Amino acid sequence: MSMDSKTAIPKCAPSNPFAERAISVLHLCNVYFPSGSVESIVDIITARTSGLGCKHSLLSLEKPSIHAPLWNRVQHGRELAGRFQRCIGSRYNPFSVLLGIRKACAINEVDVIHCHMGWALVVGRIAALLLRLPLVVTFHNELGRYNPGVRWALKLLPQKRCVLTGVSSAVCQQWESWLRRPVELIPNPLKIDSCTKSNLKREHNGPVRLVVVSRLTAIKRVDFSLRLLKALIDAGTAAELVIVGDGPEGSALQNLTEDLGISKHVSFLGFQSDVSGCLDWSDYFVLSSLYEGFCMAAIEAMARGSLLVAHRLPAISDYAQDGVNAVVTEECSVSEWCSRIKSLEQDRSQLFGMKYAAWRLVREKFAPDLVAQHYARAYDGLLAACK
Incomplete structure (x- = not known):
C-alpha cells in the first residue's frame, strides 16, 4: 500500500500485447461542484509521462456547464499536450450514461476503464462487465463519505481484472478493511511548474x-x-x-x-x-x-x-x-x-x-509525471494479468 516517493520509478517493460501501442484509458467521474479531485484527473490526462505511453479520454456523469472552468482547462490541455481525446457530457441517467460509455469506448478504442468517485464507481463496474474491459478504481474519499448502496455495491468488484487504488493512507486502510483486499496508495498529482x-x-x-x-x-x-x-x-x-x-x-x-x-x-x-x-x-x-x-x-x-x-x-x-x-x-x-x-x-x-x-x-x-507513471504501471500490470 505504501509508495516511496524518493525511489526512482523504472520504465515500464513491454509485458503485454498492448505495450506496442499506447494504452487507451477512459476516466469516469461525477462532478457536482468544482473539485480538486477532478482537477487531478486532468493533471494525469495532460501529464507527459515517460516509459509506457497512455492516451486518455474523460466522461463526466453530469452536465458540463456545472464545471465550465474545468472543461476550458481540459480543452486547453488537449491542445498543448495531445493527451485529451474527447469530452462527453451525459445526464445523470443510468441508460444514457451506459450508452455514453459504450460510445466513448468505441471512439477511443478503450483498453481500460478507470473510475473515480461516487456513482461513477458503480456504473463503471457495470460498463466494464458489459464491455468485458478491465477496471481500475480510485477511491478519493474515506469509506464513510460514500452512501451505503455504493459501499455494498463495491463489495461486488471482481477479484480479477480489477485494480484498486486510494489517494491517501487513511483512504486505503478503510477500503482495505471493508473490501478485504489490497488497495494501492497513489496520491493525487499537483502541477508545480509555476511553484518556485x-x-x-x-x-x-x-x-x-x-x-x-x-x-x-x-x-x-x-x-x-x-x-x-x-x-x-x-x-x-x-x-x-x-x-x-x-x-x-x-x-x-x-x-x-x-x-x-x-x-x-x-x-x-x-x-x-x-x-x-x-x-x-x-x-x-x-x-x-x-x-x-x-x-x-x-x-x-x-x-x-x-x-x-x-x-x-x-x-x-x-x-x-x-x-x-x-x-x-x-x-x-x-x-x-x-x-x-x-x-x-x-x-x-x-x-x-x-x-x-x-x-x-x-x-x-506529487508531480503529475510521477503519479501518471504509477498509474501507467498499474494499467500495464492489469492488462498483462488479463492476457
Whole structure:
C-alpha cells in the first residue's frame, strides 16, 4: 500500500500485447461542484509521462456547464499536450450514461476503464462487465463519505481484472478493511511548474495573511478561521483573512464576521477557478475541516509557500508533519494556533525552513509525471494479468 516517493520509478517493460501501442484509458467521474479531485484527473490526462505511453479520454456523469472552468482547462490541455481525446457530457441517467460509455469506448478504442468517485464507481463496474474491459478504481474519499448502496455495491468488484487504488493512507486502510483486499496508495498529482522557491520568502512587512480555500459547508468549520483571526488581532498581531469558496454556510459566516467585529479584516471572494494568486499572497493556509479525503488545496498551498495550519486529520498524515513542514495540533485549538503563529512570526528563519520543507516534499511526491507513471504501471500490470 505504501509508495516511496524518493525511489526512482523504472520504465515500464513491454509485458503485454498492448505495450506496442499506447494504452487507451477512459476516466469516469461525477462532478457536482468544482473539485480538486477532478482537477487531478486532468493533471494525469495532460501529464507527459515517460516509459509506457497512455492516451486518455474523460466522461463526466453530469452536465458540463456545472464545471465550465474545468472543461476550458481540459480543452486547453488537449491542445498543448495531445493527451485529451474527447469530452462527453451525459445526464445523470443510468441508460444514457451506459450508452455514453459504450460510445466513448468505441471512439477511443478503450483498453481500460478507470473510475473515480461516487456513482461513477458503480456504473463503471457495470460498463466494464458489459464491455468485458478491465477496471481500475480510485477511491478519493474515506469509506464513510460514500452512501451505503455504493459501499455494498463495491463489495461486488471482481477479484480479477480489477485494480484498486486510494489517494491517501487513511483512504486505503478503510477500503482495505471493508473490501478485504489490497488497495494501492497513489496520491493525487499537483502541477508545480509555476511553484518556485522564491514564493517561500515573505516580501512584505504588513499584517499576517491567512487564507481559507474551501466549500462553505458545516463540515469545513470555516468559523475557526474567523475566530483565529480575532484571536490574533486581540493579541496585538495585525492580520487579514481571505476566504475563497462558496456554499450554504456563506451567509452565516458573514454574519459571524460582523458579530466578531472583524469585517474590515476579512474578504469573501466566492468561488475562484484559479486560487494560485490567493495562495501566493498568503502566509498561512488554515484547514479546520472535520473531514478531508486528500485536500488538494492544502497541497497546493504548501507548494506555493503558504504554511499549513491544521489539526490532526488522517488525510493529511501522508504529507503534513508538525514542526517540520506544517503546524499540526491534536485538535482545532484557536489559542494554540494563535500562539504557534505568533512564535513563527518572531522566528522567520524557522518559518522559512518549514515552508521550504513543504515545498520540497510536494515537488518530490506529487508531480503529475510521477503519479501518471504509477498509474501507467498499474494499467500495464492489469492488462498483462488479463492476457
